[in-house]
Structure formats: C-alpha cells, structure tokens
Amino acid sequence: MSETLARTPLYALHVELGGRIVPFAGWEMPVQYTGIIDEHMAVRKTAGLFDVSHMGEARVRGRDAAAFLDGIMTNDMATIRVGMARYTVMCQPDGGCVDDLIVYRLADTEFLICLNASNAQKDIAWMRSLVGHQQVEIIDECSAWAQLAIQGPVAEKVLSEVTALPLATIKRFGFLIGEVAGAAGCIVSRTGYTGSPGFEIYLPADSAEKVARALLAAGQPHGLVPAGLGARDSLRLEAHYPLYGHEISERISPIQAGLGWTVKFAKPAFVGREALHRQAEGGPSSSVILFSLEDRRIARQGAAVFAGQTQVGEVLSGTLSPVLNKPIGTALVAAGFADSRELTVDIRGLRLPLHIAVAPFVK
Amino acid sequence: MSNVPADLRYTKDHEWVKVAADGTATIGITDHAQAALGDVTFVDLPKVGQSFGHGDVFGTVESVKAASDLYSPISCEVLAANGDLNNSPDLVNREPYGGAWMIKVKVKNAAELASLLDAAGYSAIL
Structure with a gap:
C-alpha cells in the first residue's frame, strides 16, 4: 500500500x-x-x-x-x-x-x-x-x-x-x-x-x-x-x-x-x-444471521457456511465474544436457512455447528 | 522491547526452540509473536506421535484478530503437547517462554539445529 x-x-x-x-x-x-x-x-x-x-x-x-x-x-x-x-x-x-x-x-x-x-x-x-x-x-x-x-x-x-x-x-x-x-x-x-x-x-x-x-x-x-x-x-x-x-x-x-x-x-x-x-x-435471496459457536476457534470473514454438503453462505464478521467467552459472528445465508438448526461452518477443514442467535448477545 | 532469552534458539517465524542434551526439544512462540498477535484465544496443537518436516505447519494460534499457522522449526516427532493451553490460551501472552510451551519433540535431524538463529540473530530481525 x-x-x-x-x-x-x-x-x-x-x-x-x-x-x-x-x-x-x-x-x-x-x-x-x-x-x-x-x-x-x-x-x-x-x-x-x-x-x-x-x-x-x-x-x-x-x-x-x-x-x-x-x-x-x-x-x-x-x-x-x-x-x-x-x-x-x-x-x-x-x-x-x-x-x-x-x-x-x-x-x-x-x-x-x-x-x-x-x-x-x-x-x-x-x-x-x-x-x-x-x-x-x-x-x-x-x-x-x-x-x-x-x-x-x-x-x-x-x-x-x-x-x-x-x-x-x-x-x-x-x-x-x-x-x-x-x-x-x-x-x-x-x-x-x-x-x-x-x-x-x-x-x-x-x-x-x-x-x-x-x-x-x-x-x-x-x-x-x-x-x-x-x-x-x-x-x-x-x-x-x-x-x-x-x-x-x-x-x-x-x-x-x-x-x-x-x-x-x-x-x-x-x-x-x-x-x-x-x-x-x-423475501430476499439471502440474509444476515448472528451466530455463536461452542468451540474456541473463531469463524472469520469468508469462512464457508454449509447445510449438509452444500455451501449456503459465508461468514461476514467473526470474533471472540469476551462476554460469552465463545466465538460469535455474522453470516450471509441463502433464503430458507436463516433459522436452520443444521448449519455448520468450515474452519480450516473442520465443520463446526453454527448456532443461530435470535437476539443480540448484549442488550 | 521484546524479551529474547539468551539460552533459546529461534526462527524468523518467531518460534523458539529449547534444545535438550537428550535429543529432544521444546517449541513455543516468542514474546514478540505473542505481543503482535494480541489476546490469544485458542491454540490448536498436534497429537503425540505426529511427525513434521522442517517448515511444516504443526498447529494454529488464534487471537481475537487473526489465526496464524505455527511452523515446525525442525524435523521432529511430537512427544507431548501442552494441554494447559486448551483451558488457558492466555498463557501464551503471559508466559510465552514458560507455561505456554507448545510441543516437546524428538529431534530427527540434529544438523537442522544449526540453521536456527541465536538470541542475537533473532533480536536483529525484530
């Protein structure tokens, strides 16, 4: 630069x-x-x-x-x-x-x-x-x-x-x-x-x-x-x-x-x-979800989101939540998957379950 | 300024190696590396018995900001991995040369040790 x-x-x-x-x-x-x-x-x-x-x-x-x-x-x-x-x-x-x-x-x-x-x-x-x-x-x-x-x-x-x-x-x-x-x-x-x-x-x-x-x-x-x-x-x-x-x-x-x-x-x-x-x-073709992971690995921007073996989205932001002490993030997922309980995210070849949050982690 | 203990060897990728007389070595990341990473949140280490060549990725260290690969400074076989880092990854920030050792290994090719930097050589690239 x-x-x-x-x-x-x-x-x-x-x-x-x-x-x-x-x-x-x-x-x-x-x-x-x-x-x-x-x-x-x-x-x-x-x-x-x-x-x-x-x-x-x-x-x-x-x-x-x-x-x-x-x-x-x-x-x-x-x-x-x-x-x-x-x-x-x-x-x-x-x-x-x-x-x-x-x-x-x-x-x-x-x-x-x-x-x-x-x-x-x-x-x-x-x-x-x-x-x-x-x-x-x-x-x-x-x-x-x-x-x-x-x-x-x-x-x-x-x-x-x-x-x-x-x-x-x-x-x-x-x-x-x-x-x-x-x-x-x-x-x-x-x-x-x-x-x-x-x-x-x-x-x-x-x-x-x-x-x-x-x-x-x-x-x-x-x-x-x-x-x-x-x-x-x-x-x-x-x-x-x-x-x-x-x-x-x-x-x-x-x-x-x-x-x-x-x-x-x-x-x-x-x-x-x-x-x-x-x-x-x-209804939009895709929408943004908020999620957390039960792991220590952070799903970062660009990580692929899957339903089964099909990629249905990607991570937009990811970090460790200091308040929850677990990884959180946002992802853009295809229509129909915004309240799925079956999503996983790929982190360096590992597929980790992604838990969609219904409300922000702090009020 | 970063702490660079005189009794360790180093790589330009900011790992340290403590060579023992019995043909084993202990590997971790340097004070400079932990400071650059910021708060470490996760360390992914290999299993006992895994072997790595010089320069192979043997693990990952994650901070709030980024995930970084760990490169094996020498050809080696893993004898132990530091389980304390599972529950306390922040040890990497607090005790990079002590409690946050990452793996103990069997050195496969002692000749490779000569390619490591000494403290003065490592300090010179910081």
Missing part, C-alpha cells in the same frame, strides 16, 4: 498511551492499548474512551435539505426533531447500501451527517450527484471535526465531570451543543456503537487532545480506559450492529441485513425504494 495514511488529531496521544497503531480505512488508528479483551470488558463494566475521529462528517443545509435527505435515505428524515438524530441507510437504486449513517438535525434546514471513514468521500460525491435542482448545499466537514466516543456504565458520570451540559436530559439519539472540557461548540449525543450506554462527542479538531486528556483524567478513578478499534469491533458485533463492508455493503441491502426497520416504504419515493420493496415483499 503506497497511499499516505491520515492521522487523527489524537495520534500523538495514542502513541504516548502505548496504543498499537494499524492502518484502517486510510487512517493510522490504535487497534488496542493493553488488550482487546480488557478494553472490551472495561466498556461493559466501567467505560472506554475511543478516538473515532476517522469518521467523516458532512453538513447538509438549505431550504430543501429535509426533502432532499428524505429522497436519498431509507429512513424518515423530515420527521427528525431539531436536537435529535436518526440512524439510516443510504441506498443505490438496486437496494445495495452506499453507507449507513447517523443524521443529526441541527435546525429546520440544517443537518450534520456522520459518515463511515471508508465511505466519506464516496458518500459526499453520491449526495452531491443527487441534488439536482433542489436548494441544498453539501459541505465536507471531515477535517473540521474530531470525534470521541465514551461508552460504558460510568460514561455519563465521567462526562458530567467535564461539562456543565445537562446530560440527564439527553434522550437516546438526542444531543446538546455546548462546552466540554473548555472546548466550545461540541455536539454531545447519546449514541454509540458498543451496546453499552454512553455518548459520542463531535468536537472541533483542534480541541480533541485537550478534551480527550480531560476525560481520561476524570475517568481514571472510575475505571475509564482508552479503547481501540479492536474492542470497538468486538463490542459492536456482540450488540449486532452492522459494519459497512461486512453486514451491509453495495451487495447486501438493509432488508437482507435485518435493517428493514430503517426502511420507510410509507415514503412515496427514495433511492432504492422499488428494489427494497420487492425484496421485502418476496
């Missing part, structure tokens, strides 16, 4: 904290500090602080902003109240996913959209290509913002020590804008990607280090630890949150991914509506 990797404003802090730096989606990011399992369990029991500044941001504003977003997103956008956010998917005409996103309504005619790092520039180009004659402006703010996620049972207590914002008044998927650790203009939202309670904080890039240090200092007595992308991945998989490029992609639609709840067919028109409607009515 010859491309230059980007660094977040917290790169020096990661190195100082002993983070192991790896390339991820074009960025040099910490995969872990002390260990993925330790950091994972800290988030479940106390709290972890993640640098997610690699995520992208775009501001969408103008008279037609809400209508524009309703036309390109699967979820309802016009009904988001100011001060609230909503998870949505942005689809291609064939129903494949361009990205999954969180849309924050800052004002009647102004939204901030959080984009996946690997898709940020693609998303912005895609949105701009769909503006047409609508009065809407799409501003690339990827380098203006840093992002921190503070996640875990003590996250709110720690955050309350460095901000005067009334955190208790923030509902799930709600947000407030204000000062955090002396940095003005931060967006504090009760959202996350771990399955544990907590907040995501959008902050001006030049304030990131000051805020991160203040949170780490305030959190240290409460058991807050810096956490890397490794724990972020195992946490999101336990909670069955999709990761773009794995559970959703240009070839896996939100209907297939089990994200039908984000697709609002009551809207008269949005990109992908017809294809998604056909899938929802007829």
